[in-house]
Amino acid sequence: MKVEAIVITPGGELASRLSSSSRGRRPSPFALGLQDAAVKSLPGMAKAATQPGARNKLTPAQLEARAQQRIEDDELIREAQKGNRAAFDALVRRYDQSVLRLALHMLGNEQDAQDVHQEAFIKAYRHLTNFRFECSFYTWLYRIVTNLCLDQLRRRKSRREDPSTVMDSSGDEMDLLANVSDDRSMSNPARELERKRMGERILAALDKLTPRERMVFELKHYQGLKLRTIGEMLNTTEETAKNTLFRATRKLRANLAELRGA
Amino acid sequence: MKCEMARDNVILAYYGELPDELASTLEQHLMTCEECRAELSALEGIEPQLATLPVAEPTPNLLAQSRMRLDDALDAIPPHGFFTRLRANFFLWVGHLRSAPALATLLIGVGFIGGNFLNRYEVAKQPQPQPASTSSVPAQSVVASVTGIDRTPDSEMVQVHYNRIVPETIEGSLDSKEIRDLLMKATTSPTDGIRANSVQLLASECKAGHECAARDDGKGVRGALLVSLRYDKDPGVRLKALEGLESYIGQDRRVRDAVLESLAHDPDAQVRMAAVSLLTPVQHDSSVRQVLRTVSTQDENPYIRTVSYNTLQGSDSIQ
Numbered sequence: 001m002k003v004e005a006i007v008i009t010p011g012g013e014l015a016s017r018l019s020s021s022s023r024g025r026r027p028s029p030f031a032l033g034l035q036d037a038a039v040k041s042l043p044g045m046a047k048a049a050t051q052p053g054a055r056n057k058l059t060p061a062q063l064e065a066r067a068q069q070r071i072e073d074d075e076l077i078r079e080a081q082k083g084n085r086a087a088f089d090a091l092v093r094r095y096d097q098s099v100l101r102l103a104l105h106m107l108g109n110e111q112d113a114q115d116v117h118q119e120a121f122i123k124a125y126r127h128l129t130n131f132r133f134e135c136s137f138y139t140w141l142y143r144i145v146t147n148l149c150l151d152q153l154r155r156r157k158s159r160r161e162d163p164s165t166v167m168d169s170s171g172d173e174m175d176l177l178a179n180v181s182d183d184r185s186m187s188n189p190a191r192e193l194e195r196k197r198m199g200e201r202i203l204a205a206l207d208k209l210t211p212r213e214r215m216v217f218e219l220k221h222y223q224g225l226k227l228r229t230i231g232e233m234l235n236t237t238e239e240t241a242k243n244t245l246f247r248a249t250r251k252l253r254a255n256l257a258e259l260r261g262a
Numbered sequence: 263m264k265c266e267m268a269r270d271n272v273i274l275a276y277y278g279e280l281p282d283e284l285a286s287t288l289e290q291h292l293m294t295c296e297e298c299r300a301e302l303s304a305l306e307g308i309e310p311q312l313a314t315l316p317v318a319e320p321t322p323n324l325l326a327q328s329r330m331r332l333d334d335a336l337d338a339i340p341p342h343g344f345f346t347r348l349r350a351n352f353f354l355w356v357g358h359l360r361s362a363p364a365l366a367t368l369l370i371g372v373g374f375i376g377g378n379f380l381n382r383y384e385v386a387k388q389p390q391p392q393p394a395s396t397s398s399v400p401a402q403s404v405v406a407s408v409t410g411i412d413r414t415p416d417s418e419m420v421q422v423h424y425n426r427i428v429p430e431t432i433e434g435s436l437d438s439k440e441i442r443d444l445l446m447k448a449t450t451s452p453t454d455g456i457r458a459n460s461v462q463l464l465a466s467e468c469k470a471g472h473e474c475a476a477r478d479d480g481k482g483v484r485g486a487l488l489v490s491l492r493y494d495k496d497p498g499v500r501l502k503a504l505e506g507l508e509s510y511i512g513q514d515r516r517v518r519d520a521v522l523e524s525l526a527h528d529p530d531a532q533v534r535m536a537a538v539s540l541l542t543p544v545q546h547d548s549s550v551r552q553v554l555r556t557v558s559t560q561d562e563n564p565y566i567r568t569v570s571y572n573t574l575q576g577s578d579s580i581q
């Protein structure tokens with residue numbers, strides 16, 4: 001037998017416990033700088049396209065926050081390596097939201113994302129003593145996470161024989177779309193339907209990529225990570241990551257054009 | 263610049279990864295080459311499509327659920343490191359010693375979690391109009407383990423033996439033995455909040471002078487607080503245990519030793535600070551002075567070094 005809950009009648013301490021989990025969180029390094037694609041006119045297009053870092057350059061404040069985060073992470077890892085669970089728990093709380101977000105977007109359903117979340121941190125916990133401070137903790141953690149996601153995607157691909165039945169057979173991927181509906185589109189059923197159809201097309205197009213292409217594209221386009229970091233995470237070179245991104249982008253463009261035509 | 267390379271560079275530029283030195287070359291190429299310009303607008307054309315699949319934040323419920331699941335899984339892993347190994351063995355031992363029958367203004371829910379994390383707390387927080395008795399709800403009970411399976415030869419009949427766990431809730435006064443026993447059991451719960459609550463309640467009992475006598479067998483409320491101070495993984499819980507033990511530091515050697523150990527070895531600076539502030543009244547004890555001397559030169563926290571040093575100076579001037 002074990003005691004599962006204690007309730008203190010007057011006042012109540014429990015509320016503080018619930019809020020404490022969100023206290024002291026820093027902005028995730030993955031959430032920095034993304035999504036400012038502006039519509040450009042033709043004459044300015046050449047120049048706009050070549051402006052370096054137009055999409056995701058970090059501000060000095062963000063860089064400083066990142067450096068500070070790295071220092072704190074290293075301290076927590078040293079503590080955790082000595083066997084301090086509280087320190088490891090603190091690392092989990094720092095990164096688990098980013099891990100869930102990536103897994104959710106990659107795998108398209110909560111159950112699989114939750115499995116990856118759990119498996120990744122357990123792996124990290126078991127192998128933490130092997131961490132040598134050669135890269136940042138999140139690069140190391142993401143290497144684990146991306147590998148788990150890749151395994152999952154490869155398993156799905158090998159289970160499926162006919163790729164054209166993807167959307168019909170997999171209700172899973174609809175879940176992701178259910179997550180992203182907002183009030184604005186809910187009030188307009190026609191637009192909601194259109195958005196949903198578009199989302200399905202994107203998923204189908206993404207699904208035609210190899211798991212590795214999909215992962216590189218995900219980390220670059222949706223998570224906004226540097227190609228160098230992506231290379232490290234996928235245990236490969238920046239050059240390979242770059243070429244994979246080229247391939248993924250072109251395939252995707254072709255797939256989407258095909259869908260638009262259909 | 264060749265078209266093939268320019269098209270690669272268009273993608274790099276789009277993602278903000280084109281080196282500065284290549285930017286103007288690409289710009290010039292785009293001015294003159296219509297095909298590569300078309301490549302760029304095609305790339306920009308898919309952006310709105312891709313944006314229909316935004317990156318959704320995990321819902322708070324999914325996050326909370328995942329964390330809970332992970333915490334449980336981590337708790338099940340045999341810990342590494344000396345400190346945690348020691349703590350785990352101790353908990354195992356304590357767990358065997360304590361068993362708790364139970365009854366009686368406090369609610370203790372002994373149950374199993376189904377689904378919603380936040381909801382569970384809200385439900386548990388609602389005061390329930392229950393008499394001081396145990397009530398079990400068999401319909402909600404859970405199969406704990408299957409203990410045996412017998413199959414009748416050449417038939418479809420199978421006999422399965424199993425144990426059920428019946429969730430129970432108990433409500434009662436802090437002074438009742440059953441409640442106290444359960445609270446002591448709860449000090450070794452794997453859930454942080456439960457340990458924090460039970461240790462806080464026991465500590466306030468001790469501070470109020472209720473049922474906190476030292477017992478030779480090391481059990482009892484004071485013993486439970488000593489265990490929490492020495493082995494709990496949560497610094498908040500260790501701080502609460504320390505508070506509860508404060509009034510016994512002058513009279514109980516074991517309490518003093520535990521506080522000294524915290525001052526010397528606790529990984530959390532706040533706990534060490536609280537420990538050093540408690541030691542002032544007993545500074546004439548030579549073991550206390552020895553620890554203060556070490557801490558005043560070796561603690562990583564300058565504030566703790568200073569306080570230890572000052573305390574030590576104070577005790578020297580007394581003698």
Ligand SMILES: [Zn+2]
Pocket residue numbers: 264265266268291295296297298
């Ligand atoms: Zn060209």
